[in-house]
Amino acid sequence: MATPPIADPKVTVMLAGPGHEAVFYQMQPPFLSDARFVISANATQWAAFEQSLTQMRPDLVVVQVEIAPGPEALIQMLAEIQVWNGVAILVLPAALRDLRGTFEKAAVVRGVYIAPVNWGEIAQAGFAAAMTERARAAAAAPLQQAYLSRTSGAIVGTRVVAFLSATGGTGRSTIAESLAYELSVRMNVRSLLMSFDLPPAAAPHLKLRYVPNAMEYFTRPGDGFAAAIQSREGLDVLLAPENSVDYQKAAEYSTAHKTEPESIYSLVMASWTRNYAAVLLDLPAGEQPWGLQGITAANTAVIVTRCTLADMTATRHSLVLLLERLIGEHRIPREAIYLVLNQVNDHSPISARGFHDELVAGYGWAPPVAAVIPYLPAISQAQDEQIPAVTRVDGLAKAIHNLAESLFPGGLMADLSGSNGHNSKSRLRIPHFRFT
């Protein structure tokens, strides 16, 4: 981690295109399978592109221009990347081929291609352009891939998302609760929040009682599941017991009897069969059973971190946990691990981009950043008033939308914006990952 970012031979790339099909199925595969690249962000919508571009400061931006509201807006936005010596490759639909000359004049543009293109060639051209642009020669030895690929079942059906971090107070509860509320109340996506802190944070934040809770399930696995759930505005919530003795007993029992029906692991696994599209696990920091068994029952991980040195070490620790120590014990493929940078402020000495770079330099790989959330005091104010923060704080809502779009690409946001949020039929698509 002491390696300065400039010595990192990998090219950070941001992929932007109109919709998830374009970004995840067309553009992403050659970049994902090419170890010289790290995808630091994806954007399937203009608003997300604008936000992530300057936050993540990628070396290379590959854009299908239809994502932009117009050529001027795109050229203006791309001009920003000069600040960090970024370069851009653009792909035009055949119908807009006349704009080629206009785009080629932009200082940062290193190539303009007309669709249909071979994305492998685009990746190649992009890599060459980024390397050429490097302020100094790239380090000779490529970082060792600490791990390659693993097999695991394909993700289908329910997204079971473990929100985790190795340090406390990063914002796991805030973000898990916000996403759960947003998905279920605003987007009509049937969701379950599992709040596993001691005491469970969702109770005060969402104005719930401490009973019923997971104890209903532990005493009657099976039909006790429904009895364990509380609801707020259609969002289902399942709380860990608030009583320390019950909490500890469940942890001890689960450690010795992980696959028995009364374990924490089985409780989370039970959620897979209840027709939820999203199960959000607000896991406690550290490595005790309420956290670890949640991870082993999840198919997606979101590491929540602040841009601090301590959290960088902690994030690296979480990556080792997921990709090395617990390997084979969970069903989270590398492609389903995301970072959320939280409590980001402009005065911090470590920028969002710097944080990601350092992680890559230190570990050889880092997950893409699915959302960057500024430090916003209004968040804890809303929580103190027991009002869902995501309905009160714009900056949080935007970031939660980006996170939702990363986890459930396709249609969610379009439906919302196209209908003032009153559309009752959200489409939900979970990307199919390739396992090699």
Ligand SMILES: Nc1ncnc2c1ncn2[C@@H]1O[C@H](COP(=O)(O)OP(=O)(O)OP(=O)(O)O)[C@@H](O)[C@H]1O
């Ligand atoms: N983006 C933000 N800006 C400002 N304050 C925030 C932000 N995100 C979270 N907070 C505040 O930081 C504190 C910690 O957040 P939260 O409880 O969500 O973190 P956590 O990771 O779940 O913590 P714990 O380890 O205690 O479970 C809370 O007071 C919350 O209101």
Ligand SMILES: [Mg+2]
């Ligand atoms: Mg918490």
